[in-house]
Amino acid sequence: MLGREEIERKKIKEEGTTVIETGNHAVSLAAKFARADVVAAYPITPQTQIVEEIAKFVENGEMNAKFIRVESEHSAMAACIGASATGARAFTATSSQGLLLMHEMLFAAGGYRLPIVMANVNRSLFPPWNILVEHSDSLAQRDTGWIQFYCASNQEVFDTTIQAFKIAEEVNLPAMVNLEGFIMSHTHMPIELPMQDAVDRFLPRREHLWKLDVDNPGTFGSMSNPEYYVLMRKGIEDAMKEARTKILDVNTEFEREFGRKYEPIECYKCEDAETVIFAMGTIGKESKRAVDELRNEGVKAGVARIRLFRPFPEESIKSIAEGKKIIIFDRDCSFGKGGVLSTEIRSVLDKPASSYVVGIGGLDVPYTTIKKCVERANGQKDEWITEVHP
Amino acid sequence: MMYEIRFHGRGGQGAVTAAALLCRAGFLAGKKGVQAFPLFGAERRGAPVKAFARIDDEEIVLASQIYEPDYVFVFEEWLIEYAIEGLKKDGWMIINTKKKPEDFDLDCKIATTDATGIALSNNLKVAGFPVINSSILGAFPKVCEEIKLEHITQAIKNYWPGDIGKNNAHACEQAFNATEVKE
Amino acid sequence: MIPLSKPKKGASGKTGMWRTEKPVLDKERCTNCLLCWVFCPESAIYRTEDKVEIDYEYCKGCGVCANECARGAIKMEEE
Numbered sequence: 001m002l003g004r005e006e007i008e009r010k011k012i013k014e015e016g017t018t019v020i021e022t023g024n025h026a027v028s029l030a031a032k033f034a035r036a037d038v039v040a041a042y043p044i045t046p047q048t049q050i051v052e053e054i055a056k057f058v059e060n061g062e063m064n065a066k067f068i069r070v071e072s073e074h075s076a077m078a079a080c081i082g083a084s085a086t087g088a089r090a091f092t093a094t095s096s097q098g099l100l101l102m103h104e105m106l107f108a109a110g111g112y113r114l115p116i117v118m119a120n121v122n123r124s125l126f127p128p129w130n131i132l133v134e135h136s137d138s139l140a141q142r143d144t145g146w147i148q149f150y151c152a153s154n155q156e157v158f159d160t161t162i163q164a165f166k167i168a169e170e171v172n173l174p175a176m177v178n179l180e181g182f183i184m185s186h187t188h189m190p191i192e193l194p195m196q197d198a199v200d201r202f203l204p205r206r207e208h209l210w211k212l213d214v215d216n217p218g219t220f221g222s223m224s225n226p227e228y229y230v231l232m233r234k235g236i237e238d239a240m241k242e243a244r245t246k247i248l249d250v251n252t253e254f255e256r257e258f259g260r261k262y263e264p265i266e267c268y269k270c271e272d273a274e275t276v277i278f279a280m281g282t283i284g285k286e287s288k289r290a291v292d293e294l295r296n297e298g299v300k301a302g303v304a305r306i307r308l309f310r311p312f313p314e315e316s317i318k319s320i321a322e323g324k325k326i327i328i329f330d331r332d333c334s335f336g337k338g339g340v341l342s343t344e345i346r347s348v349l350d351k352p353a354s355s356y357v358v359g360i361g362g363l364d365v366p367y368t369t370i371k372k373c374v375e376r377a378n379g380q381k382d383e384w385i386t387e388v389h390p
Numbered sequence: 391m392m393y394e395i396r397f398h399g400r401g402g403q404g405a406v407t408a409a410a411l412l413c414r415a416g417f418l419a420g421k422k423g424v425q426a427f428p429l430f431g432a433e434r435r436g437a438p439v440k441a442f443a444r445i446d447d448e449e450i451v452l453a454s455q456i457y458e459p460d461y462v463f464v465f466e467e468w469l470i471e472y473a474i475e476g477l478k479k480d481g482w483m484i485i486n487t488k489k490k491p492e493d494f495d496l497d498c499k500i501a502t503t504d505a506t507g508i509a510l511s512n513n514l515k516v517a518g519f520p521v522i523n524s525s526i527l528g529a530f531p532k533v534c535e536e537i538k539l540e541h542i543t544q545a546i547k548n549y550w551p552g553d554i555g556k557n558n559a560h561a562c563e564q565a566f567n568a569t570e571v572k573e
Numbered sequence: 574m575i576p577l578s579k580p581k582k583g584a585s586g587k588t589g590m591w592r593t594e595k596p597v598l599d600k601e602r603c604t605n606c607l608l609c610w611v612f613c614p615e616s617a618i619y620r621t622e623d624k625v626e627i628d629y630e631y632c633k634g635c636g637v638c639a640n641e642c643a644r645g646a647i648k649m650e651e652e
C-alpha cells in the first residue's frame with residue numbers, strides 16, 4: 001500500500017503539475033508556495049521578471065502578501081528587515097549592482113538574525129556594463145552572515161527556495177538562493193510543482209523567538225559594549241555551524257515530503273575518480289558531460305558541484321578531495337588573490353590544486369572548454385580562460 | 391539521443407518563443423529533458439537574434455550555447471550564412487521562404503515552408519510585423535520523427551489559451567502541410 | 574584595457590541589417606535644418622555640401638528622423 005506522501009506524489013504526477021518555466025518564474029512560484037507575507041523588491045535585469053510575477057500574484061489575489069514598492073535595493077532590504085523583525089515571512093530578489101547597493105543592509109539582516117530569504121540572479125559587475133552571469137556579486141557578500149546556495153537547474157531553484165525558508169527560520173539567519181543570470185533566469189526548463197498543502201506541512205508558521213511587538217516593546221541593535229557585542233557576533237558564527245546540520249535535516253525532511261534531495265555538494269562519479277573538478281552553478285552541471293567524455297578517453301574524472309557556499313562545507317570537501325588531483329573552476333575573481341572558490345577550497349586542502357577563472361562576464365563555458373582545462377591542468381599555476389574555445 | 395536546435399531570426403519575429411514552444415512540444419512528446427533559451431544580447435527589434443532548444447530523454451546537463459546543432463531554423467533567407475555555421479553534416483535547415491528546397495545549394499538537408507505567407511494569411515501580426523514562430527514550427531515534425539504535429543499544436547494552445555492559441559495552431563498545421571523537404 | 578570607449582561608426586556592428594523599413598529622403602522638400610542629423614541615434618545621417626544624406630550601412634530603420642522632420646521630407650518605406 002502506498003503511504004500518504006506517495007499517494008500525494010502520484011497525484012501530483014497524475015495531475016500533471018509539471019510546468020516548463022524560466023528560473024525567474026521558479027523563484028516567483030516558490031515565494032508564492034512558501035506564502036511569503038511581505039515582498040519588497042526593486043527590479044533589475046535579469047531579475048525583473050521575478051518582481052513582475054510576484055506583483056501580479058499579489059495583485060490578482062493568488063498570493064496573500066504585502067508588496068512594497070521601494071526606491072532602491074537598499075530600501076528593499078531595509079523593508080524586509082522591518083517586516084521580518086515583526087515576525088512576517090519576508091522575501092526579496094535582486095542581482096548584481098542591486099546586491100552591491102544592499103551590502104550594508106545585508107550585514108544588518110545577518111546581525112539582527114532575521115530569517116529573510118532572497119533570490120539573487122548572478123550577474124557581472126560594472127564597469128563596463130554587462131548583464132550576463134558571473135558569481136562575483138554574491139561572493140562579495142560572503143562575510144555578511146547570510147547562508148548562500150548556488151543552484152544549477154530551475155527545479156533546484158524552486159526546491160532550494162522552499163528549503164531556504166525553513167532553514168533560515170530554524171537557525172535565525174537570512175538565506176540567499178543564487179541562480180545564474182540568463183543561463184537560468186531566462187531558460188525554460190521543467191519544474192515539478194508540489195501540492196500547496198504539502199508545502200504548508202513542510203513549512204509551518206513559526207513563532208519567532210524574538211520580534212518587534214508593541215505590547216512587548218524592545219529595540220533591535222542598539223549600542224553595545226564589547227562584552228555583549230562579541231557574544232552576538234559569535235552567535236552568528238555558532239548559528240552558521242548549527243546550520244550545517246540543520247541543512248541536512250531539512251533536506252531529509254524535504255525528500256520525505258517531495259521525493260527530491262540536494263546534498264550541500266552534488267557529486268558525480270567522484271568516488272573512483274583520480275581527478276575531481278570543483279565548481280558552482282551551471283559549470284558544475286556542464287562538467288558532467290566533460291567527465292563522461294574524459295572517462296571515454298580513459299581519464300578517470302569526477303565533478304563535485306558545490307551548492308552550499310556559506311556555511312562552507314569544508315569537511316565534505318576534504319573527504320571528496322582525499323587522494324585526488326583537484327581542479328577548481330571559478331566564475332568570479334577576488335582581484336589580487338584569484339578565484340574566490342579556489343581560495344576557499346585550497347584553505348582546507350593540504351596539497352596544491354589547479355585553478356581556472358572562467359566564464360567572466362557571461363563568456364560561454366562549453367564542456368569542451370572544461371575538458372581542455374582538465375587535460376592541461378598541472379596543479380601549479382592559476383589561469384584565466386579568456387576565450388570560449390581556448 | 392539529444393536534439394540540439396538553433397533558431398535564427400530577428401528581434402520581434404518570435405524566435406525565442408519558437409524555442410520555448412518547441413521544448414514544450416518535446417515535453418509533451420514524453421521527453422524528460424527539455425530546455426530553451428535566447429542568446430542574451432541587447433533585445434532590439436529588427437536585430438539578428440539567436441535562440442536555442444535542447445530535447446533529450448534524460449535531464450539536460452548542458453547550459454552552454456549550441457555550436458553544432460542538429461537542426462537550424464532560418465526565419466529570413468539572409469540569415470542562412472549564419473545558420474549554416476556548425477550545422478552537423480546530416481543536419482536539417484528549416485527555411486522560411488516561398489522557394490523550394492531545390493532552389494538552395496547548401497551542404498545539408500533542407501525543409502522549406504512559407505511561414506510568413508501563412509502567418510499573414512492568419513493575421514498573426516504584432517505591431518505590424520508578421521509573427522512566424524507558430525507557423526515555422528509546423529515544418530519540424532516533417533524532419534524529426536519523435537515530435538509529432540499534435541505535440542506542437544498542443545504546446546501552442548497551452549501557451550496561448552483561447553483563440554490566439556487556436557489561430558496559431560491552425561497556422562502551424564497549414565505550414566506543416568506546405569512543408570517541402572530535400573534529404 | 575580600460576573601460577573607456579571612443580565614438581566610432583558601428584560600435585554595435587552593421588546596424589543597417591536590423592532594418593525592416595527604410596527612411597527615404599526627398600531633397601526637394603528638405604531645408605537642411607539638420608533636425609534629423611541631431612536626432613538620429615545611430616549618427617547615420619551625415620552632412621554634405623548640399624543636403625543631408627543617410628548612411629544605409631548603419632541606419633537601423635527606427636524612423637526617428639521621419640518623425641522629427643518638420644518638413645515631412647523623410648518617409649519610411651518598406652525594405
Ligand code: SF4
Pocket residue numbers: 598602603604605606607608609610625641642643644645646647
Ligand atoms: S529634418 Fe527634414 S528638413 Fe531638416 S535636414 Fe532633416 S530631412 Fe531636411
Ligand code: SF4
Pocket residue numbers: 596612613614615616617618627631632633634635636637638639
Ligand atoms: S531611421 Fe533611425 S537610424 Fe535611420 S537615419 Fe533615421 S533616425 Fe537614423
